[in-house]
Amino acid sequence: MQQGRQQGEAYLLIRLLQRRFGEIPQNLEENILHLPVERLEDLGLALLDFDTLTDLDNWLHP
Template identity: 40%
Template sequence: MIVGLWRLKMKGAFNSPDMEEITPEYVAQLGKEWFESMVDATPEEELFSLPKFEHRLVQEHRDGHQEGERDGEAKILMRQLQRRFGIVPDWVREKVAKAELSFLENWSLRIFDAQSLDDIFFDKV
């Protein structure tokens, strides 16, 4: 389904009188946007019934999105830590760099009540 819709969209673009203005970068960006919109609009059960190649593309898209979200959360947390505590030690940088998204989200909330880095990164028993 996704590939078929993409072909229809591209046929329309290539038959356009503005074809001279279409650059390779434009086509690549159009493809990325179209793919993202199709993945977002396609029901989950239909995505899982896709042939292996298309399914892999969908999974890579989702993985990339999650990785980007994790990286963004880590960047914001590091900025908050620097603002609150000054110089951030290497052990904190390493912990943040390796952390999963759920940990980053939790730590970014703890920063509001924390008096020290230990209050953020170590659970009190």
């Protein structure tokens, strides 16, 4: 059940990021797909402040 939630949240966030920035590099998508639910929830809020994919990359790799 938890895995299904994690996967669903990850795919939703990827779609939101694609809508905002266009194509997302494969390595960033894979990083998102492997985040735990808690980090996905944090990403959902953080992406509102991203101006570029570099912001996403910096968030994923602090």
